[in-house]
Amino acid sequence: MPGAIYAEGLVKTFGDVTALNGVDLDVPEGSVLGLLGPNGAGKTTAVRVLTTLIKPDRGKAVVAGIDVLRKPNDVRHAIGLSGQFAAVDEYLTGRENLRMVGRLYQLSGRDAKARAGELLERFNLAEAADRPAKTYSGGMRRRLDLAAALVVSPPVMFMDEPTTGLDPRNRQALWEVIQELVAGGTTLLLTTQYLEEADHLAHDICVIDHGRVIARGTSDQLKARTGGERVELVVHEREHIAPALGVIRAFGKGEPTVEEHTRKVIVPVSGGAKLLAEVIRELDGRGIEIDDIALRRPTLDDVFISLTGHAAASDEPGPDGSASGADGSGADGSVELKEEVAGP
């Protein structure tokens, strides 16, 4: 059975820009999908299609069991949306904005008032609640918009870069709200540039670039694809690279790589901090002086770079001018990650 958010072969072009180039998604009910991708990848376009704001050129989408193309009005009643750009009424106060949304969703006047009060507290807006929104800072606006999306809790929510521009405390507060929502059974599609955020909140992650899904899986699966843990060490003198390699080969789980100019040796390992201590003892015992040594676990940023050839917040294509990830790719260029590749 398809999940609460389902899409098949979505294509959307704007003139000669292909914003979506055959996107498939399937988000099980009660779970969070993190849609990751650099600027211009197609994240907002996907959200706009799924929330009925624009029509795809091709493909199929079903949200909360309702066909998005055939019954957009019914879909609108079943979803909540917080867009990338806050949609608040500038001339109303924060409190009025939230009460208005409550009334639009047919809450009673009393319930709308109570809900507005709760959300203003929750999003640290109580003090500014009775000022017009046009006097709010960017982060305050964003929080008001998020609060507006949460006035009622629809079964399916879409949040387009919900924490962009929030300070760490408010980001944390939003993460908590999201976790509560999901514990209550809400299905959420969240787009983000913050890989840490997807790591923290999302059950599944879908990486898109140039309108295509280039990888999907859990955060652990994506990291395993990049190649588990590694030890990185910098020897003090270039002559020590060769003996260091001799030592580290014995501990590694694969062939070490060397960056001559930085005197850095990198080797994939498993065994964590204990292994690191042994490596240090062995190097020390042989009189190999090191400037730096660290155990590195791949971050989602590393995953992103290895998949796309560029960092998440960049517009630049990879060095070869296209998305990489050719190794292990399916016929459609995407990589499906299975549990058995989850590595050490």
Ligand SMILES: Nc1ncnc2c1ncn2[C@@H]1O[C@H](COP(=O)(O)OP(=O)(O)OP(=O)(O)O)[C@@H](O)[C@H]1O
């Ligand atoms: N209304 C539009 N008219 C023309 N081009 C558009 C329109 N909307 C999006 N695009 C183009 O489609 C592509 C995907 O845009 P989209 O907004 O979906 O990216 P995004 O992944 O949300 O990026 P960001 O991280 O910057 O928000 C971009 O090349 C963008 O310029």
Ligand SMILES: [Mg+2]
């Ligand atoms: Mg966007």
